[in-house]
Amino acid sequence: MIELRDICKVYRNKKQEFTALRNVSLTINDGEIFGIIGLSGAGKSTLVRCINYLERPDSGKVIIDGRELGSLKKKELLRLRRDIGMIFQGFNLLEQRTVLKNVCFPLEIAGAKRQDAEKKAAELLSLVGLADKAGSYPSQLSGGQKQRAAIARALASDPKYLLCDEATSALDPDTTRSILELMRRINKELGVTIVVITHEMKVIDSICDRVAVMDNSIVTEVGAVSEIFARPQSDIAKKLILPEVVTPVSGEGECVRIVFDGEDSGTPFLSGMVLSCNAAVNILHAQTKDIDGRAYGEMILQLPAEKRSAGRIKEYLNASGIRYTVTGGAGYVGDTA
Amino acid sequence: MSEILRKLWDSGVLQLGIWETVYMTLISAFFSYVIGLPLGVILCVTSKDGIHPVPVLNRILDLLVNIFRSIPFIILMVAVLPAAKLIVGTSLGNRAMIVTLVLAAIPYVARMTESSVKEVDRGVIEAAQSMGAGEGRIIMRVLIPEAKTSLIVGAVISLVTILGYSAMAGTIGGGGLGMIAITYGYQRFNNEVVWICVALTIIIVQVIQETGMLIARKTDRRMRQA
Numbered sequence: 001m002i003e004l005r006d007i008c009k010v011y012r013n014k015k016q017e018f019t020a021l022r023n024v025s026l027t028i029n030d031g032e033i034f035g036i037i038g039l040s041g042a043g044k045s046t047l048v049r050c051i052n053y054l055e056r057p058d059s060g061k062v063i064i065d066g067r068e069l070g071s072l073k074k075k076e077l078l079r080l081r082r083d084i085g086m087i088f089q090g091f092n093l094l095e096q097r098t099v100l101k102n103v104c105f106p107l108e109i110a111g112a113k114r115q116d117a118e119k120k121a122a123e124l125l126s127l128v129g130l131a132d133k134a135g136s137y138p139s140q141l142s143g144g145q146k147q148r149a150a151i152a153r154a155l156a157s158d159p160k161y162l163l164c165d166e167a168t169s170a171l172d173p174d175t176t177r178s179i180l181e182l183m184r185r186i187n188k189e190l191g192v193t194i195v196v197i198t199h200e201m202k203v204i205d206s207i208c209d210r211v212a213v214m215d216n217s218i219v220t221e222v223g224a225v226s227e228i229f230a231r232p233q234s235d236i237a238k239k240l241i242l243p244e245v246v247t248p249v250s251g252e253g254e255c256v257r258i259v260f261d262g263e264d265s266g267t268p269f270l271s272g273m274v275l276s277c278n279a280a281v282n283i284l285h286a287q288t289k290d291i292d293g294r295a296y297g298e299m300i301l302q303l304p305a306e307k308r309s310a311g312r313i314k315e316y317l318n319a320s321g322i323r324y325t326v327t328g329g330a331g332y333v334g335d336t337a
Numbered sequence: 338m339s340e341i342l343r344k345l346w347d348s349g350v351l352q353l354g355i356w357e358t359v360y361m362t363l364i365s366a367f368f369s370y371v372i373g374l375p376l377g378v379i380l381c382v383t384s385k386d387g388i389h390p391v392p393v394l395n396r397i398l399d400l401l402v403n404i405f406r407s408i409p410f411i412i413l414m415v416a417v418l419p420a421a422k423l424i425v426g427t428s429l430g431n432r433a434m435i436v437t438l439v440l441a442a443i444p445y446v447a448r449m450t451e452s453s454v455k456e457v458d459r460g461v462i463e464a465a466q467s468m469g470a471g472e473g474r475i476i477m478r479v480l481i482p483e484a485k486t487s488l489i490v491g492a493v494i495s496l497v498t499i500l501g502y503s504a505m506a507g508t509i510g511g512g513g514l515g516m517i518a519i520t521y522g523y524q525r526f527n528n529e530v531v532w533i534c535v536a537l538t539i540i541i542v543q544v545i546q547e548t549g550m551l552i553a554r555k556t557d558r559r560m561r562q563a
Contacts (some may be wrong), residue, residue: 031559054466054467078469078470079469080469082469088470092464094483095559096486096557106468106469109468153468157469181476216527298521
C-alpha cells in the first residue's frame with residue numbers, strides 16, 4: 001500500500017517560488033490501477049516522483065508498505081526503489097545498449113549474475129512481445145516498442161508497484177491502446193499495483209479503477225472512475241471529463257449532461273421524457289463508454305429556451321432519478337449536480 | 338630534396354622527430370585522461386543540477402580549471418618546469434615535456450569530459466535512479482557509456498591540441514617535429530625544413546582525426562540502421 005500524507009513541495013530559485021504540491025494525501029491500495037489526472041503543471045509529475053523519492057517532499061510523509069521513506073538510510077531507499085518500477089513519457093532507454101542489455105540493467109544493479117540476468121530479461125521481453133528485438137538498439141525501435149522495452153526493464157526487479165509518468169502521451173492512439181492493454185495484463189497477471197499519471201481521460205477510462213483529479217497543486221477529488229465520470233464535482237474534473245462539443249450550434253437553451261449507467265439501458269428514456277414533457281430537446285453529443293467493465297451512456301442535451309418547458313424536463317429528470325449537470329448555455333450557473 | 342633534408346633523413350633525425358611527436362602526444366594524452374576524465378566527471382556530478390551536488394567543491398574545481406585554462410601554454414610550460422623537475426627529476430628532454438603537456442592538458446580534458454557527460458539525457462539518469470542505482474553505478478554504467486561517442490570526439494580534439502602543444506615544447510628542450518622545425522628550419526633560415534615539418538604534422542593530425550572519428554562512428558549505437 002502506498003500512503004501519501006500531507007505532501008508539500010515547493011520549488012525555489014533566487015527570484016520566486018513555485019508550489020508544486022500543497023497538502024496532498026492519497027492512499028493507493030495493493031492490486032489496483034490508480035490514475036492521477038490533471039492538466040500540465042498541476043503537480044502530478046512531481047507527485048509521482050515523491051512516491052519513489054526521486055523528489056524529496058518538503059513536508060509530509062510517503063509510506064510504502066508501512067515504511068516511511070524519509071526515515072530510510074540512503075542504501076535502504078535505493079533497495080526499496082527496486083520494488084517500485086517506473087516508466088516515462090520519453091522511454092529513457094540507454095541508447096548505447098541493446099534492448100536485452102537495457103532490461104538486464106536493473107538486475108545488474110541488484111547484483112545478479114550475467115547469465116541469470118539475461119535469462120530473466122529474455123523472459124520479460126517475451127512477456128511484452130519484444131522477443132525478436134532483444135539484440136536491437138533503442139534507435140531501431142518504434143515508440144511503442146521502446147515503451148514495451150521500458151516496461152520489461154521496469155519489471156525486471158520484480159517490483160510490487162509500477163509508476164507510469166505520461167507513459168502513453170508520446171504514442172499514437174493504436175499504440176496507446178496496446179500499451180494500456182499490456183499494463184492491464186501486468187496488473188492482472190503479475191498483480192503489480194500501477195499508478196498512472198496522465199492528462200488524457202481516455203487512459204483513465206480504459207484501465208484505472210480509481211482516480212485522483214489534480215489541479216493547481218492540490219487533489220480536488222478522489223474516487224472510483226465510474227463515480228467521478230458520472231458525477232464530477234470540481235470544475236477541473238468537469239473540464240477533463242466533459243466532451244468538448246458543448247457549445248450549442250444555435251439557440252439559447254441551457255445544456256445539461258446526463259449520464260446513465262448500464263442499468264438504465266432497458267427503458268427508452270429520452271423518448272419517454274420528450275413525450276411526457278411535451279418539449280423537444282436538441283442532442284448535442286452522445287456516446288457510450290466502457291468503464292471498469294460496465295457500459296455508461298453520456299449525453300449532452302440542449303433544453304428548450306422557453307423556461308417552462310425546460311423546467312418540466314428538469315422535474316422529469318429529478319423524478320426519474322437521472323443525474324444531470326448543467327454544463328453551459330443560457331442560465332448556466334455553475335454547479336447544479 | 339635539398340641537401341639538409343637528405344641529411345636529416347639519412348641521419349634519422351626526421352624519423353625520430355615523427356616518433357617523438359607521436360609518442361609524446363599519446364603518452365601525454367593518456368596521463369591527461371587519467372586525471373582529467375575523473376575531474377571532468379566530478380565537475381559534472383557535483384554541479385548544482387548534477388546527481389550529487391557539492392557546490393563548494395564544484396566552485397573550487399571550476400575556478401582552478403579556469404585559471405589553468407587561461408594561462409597561455411608557452412608561459413605555463415616554462416612556469417611548470419620546476420614541477421617537472423620534481424616529478425621526473427629533470428627539466429629537460431621529452432620526459433619533462435610530457436609533464437608540462439599533461440599539466441596543461443588536464444584542465445582542457447576535464448572541460449571536454451564535463452561537456453560530454455553533461456549531454457547525457459536527464460531522463461535516462463532519472464530512470465537509473467528509479468531502479469535504485471547509486472551515484473557510482475550511474476557514473477560507470479550510465480554517464481560514461483552513454484557519453485561514449487561524445488567522449489571519443491572530445492579525445493580526438495584533445496589529442497590534436499596536445500600535438501600542437503608538443504610542437505611548442507620543442508622550443509624549450511623537447512624533441513619532435515616542433516624542435517626540428519625550430520632548430521633546423523627557423524634558426525638556420527631554411528624554410529623548406531619548416532614546411533616539411535608542417536606537412537608531416539598535418540598528416541599526423543589527419544590520421545588522428547580520421548581514425549578517431551571512424552571509431553566514434555562505428556561504436557555509436559544511436560544511428561545504426563537495422
